Amino acid sequence: MAVTLADVATRAGVSAATVSRVLSGNYPVAGATRTRVLRAVEELQYVVNGPASALAAATSDLVGILVNDIADPFFGIIAGAVQSEMGEGPAGGTGGQKLAVVCNTGGSPESELTYLTHLQRQRAAAVVLTGGAVEDEEHGAAVAARLRRLAAGGTRIVLCGRPPLAPAAGEEGKGSPEGGAGDEPDEGDGIVTVAFDNRGGSRRLTEHLLSLGHRRIGYVAGPAHSTTTRHRLEGHRLALGEHSAGLLAQAEHFTVHGGDYDRSSGYDGALELLRRVPDLTAVVAANDTVALGICAALRDQGKHIPEDVSVAGFDDLPFSADASPALTTVRIPLHDAGARAGRLALGRETPPPGGVATVRVELMVRASTAVPAGRTD
């Protein structure tokens, strides 16, 4: 690490400033000197000192991507897409390169805050937060506050698959001309969001089940206090309620609140559901992974899918189409969403009006859902 800019300058017989200029590439330098400098860099195996550079320029090339579970392809796909948008800066050189890194919060709000602090320390160029947020007053406020500070400091903030920030406390009366609008996302802080239509997708999914003739539909929900969990559940109940008040009334009894978005939540949830409602004809899962756990449990109980019980997931992860039977689910264009978030983070795409873009989701009807056995029409 000993070799510095000055060493290169000496070696090339130029000033440090010149070396800096050829390296950043954003300044005219004579071809001959450039070559000389580059050769010196090569010979000395010089590598820029990031901290020093960041300090002097007051900018960083770090872009953070926060995910709730790095072992979950849902986040992997988004993160990969975000990352794929970095790399090719407008200029050709190594200059505009961003270092996109993903930080695994494990869904813990504390960890989320810790990472945000770290990123703020590093003066990150941008940070992308993916996936549902924990619905906790205190932490929510803390995260929002930190995000606003980051944004104020010039860090671009993008929310992907996470609902927009609520307006800051005490913001409403603060000279806003339109008065107490109150519940609309505040603009102007520069925080942009790419939202998933969890509610709408979930609703369509349940409508599909209803239209097939299902009336006893179980629901294995995701982690408590997660925005995603809530939105999907709301969509489900919206569909139920639109069909009949009776269905909506029994919804709570047909819902089990699983733990994480993992296989065992589905497995255990399905068992519990079967205990409560032995003649269940369909189960909706918080997501595809949970759905697979549900399938396993049903099979272990001697139930056939979809003959005895229909099962549906959410997300349409790659493995869902290959499951047996292939899973009916709601496709979220995770890659597109992530790519867009990446472009937004780089300021390469103009933010949507209002700062919120909602990506469309699509119902994927496959083999795991069918007309319930009792139905003969």
Place this chain on the structure above:
Amino acid sequence: MAVTLADVATRAGVSAATVSRVLSGNYPVAGATRTRVLRAVEELQYVVNGPASALAAATSDLVGILVNDIADPFFGIIAGAVQSEMGEGPAGGTGGQKLAVVCNTGGSPESELTYLTHLQRQRAAAVVLTGGAVEDEEHGAAVAARLRRLAAGGTRIVLCGRPPLAPAAGEEGKGSPEGGAGDEPDEGDGIVTVAFDNRGGSRRLTEHLLSLGHRRIGYVAGPAHSTTTRHRLEGHRLALGEHSAGLLAQAEHFTVHGGDYDRSSGYDGALELLRRVPDLTAVVAANDTVALGICAALRDQGKHIPEDVSVAGFDDLPFSADASPALTTVRIPLHDAGARAGRLALGRETPPPGGVATVRVELMVRASTAVPAGRTD
């Protein structure tokens, strides 16, 4: 971002040095002043400037984790485990906190080098490289060289699931007392590796198939030029060769070299295999994901698993036990391996002798493999 150490100092009525000291926590400071400083920090919402701090201290808290595919749980599990080892530094404060970040190379050697350069720029405290390496003379040498420079600069390097570095070129005659040992991993460069026994696991898996009575065993290999691919294939053929020369001779014909470690490689590979050897009784996959693709293809061809064809995977990812039928595979203790790599990266665990630790793998026999149909003993 405007608020600096000096601001806090002024506010607290102390010198910048004192503020620095209470923040780093590694220096005696009077209780009263400490409280005063901390309050000022709080009031001003001060956050350390990472670059400045790193520059002055010549150290960084960045730890990089390189993965080949961030959407693959194989890497997610390892990365998550590595990350879980960071966070609780020896001291209590926010001082010893490391920022563990994962970088997605997509399996591309260029990208790998780019990330290593970035990490070197940032003077990363450590970098963990996970998963198989691409077997390419040139890139291998380039990566090795860069890793050695990083290590020389004080960055800890840990290889996890990747074979140890070959000795540096021209190193053999360079005053090494024991002369041209040549093909043993060079120690002394401080690069430590946690290796997976891919060869041994693969061998045991194929032995299992042979012992069941299978003789026409197809193999859908992983990406070409990957160390992992090669090692697993070698283990497979080792088992074949030990059983009979005939099996080994036809091995190449029974092997299809799929593309990536994904579902479609398995699907397409199985189809090709069936074309070549219609009366196949078993197929071994490069990994579990590929195995699932194989299962899908076989089902689409009207084959039953395991009655008509047995299928086996590798890695034992969480979903494998839930597949239907449950997948016979080789379990790699990914979490343990990652955790160990993390500890090694932090210097919290003493490196194994020789710098290489090999983690044991375990054959998991489940429902996807059975005695072939023709066999009646």
Place this chain on the structure above:
DNA sequence: CTGTTAGCGCATTCAC
């Protein structure tokens, strides 16, 4: 086009 001059914000000697 290139060299010179100042800091960037902090950690760390030294003194006190």
Place this chain on the structure above:
DNA sequence: GTGAATGCGCTAACAG
């Protein structure tokens, strides 16, 4: 136990 001074390595005005 605390303050004052110095420099980490680089970039960004300025001159020339």
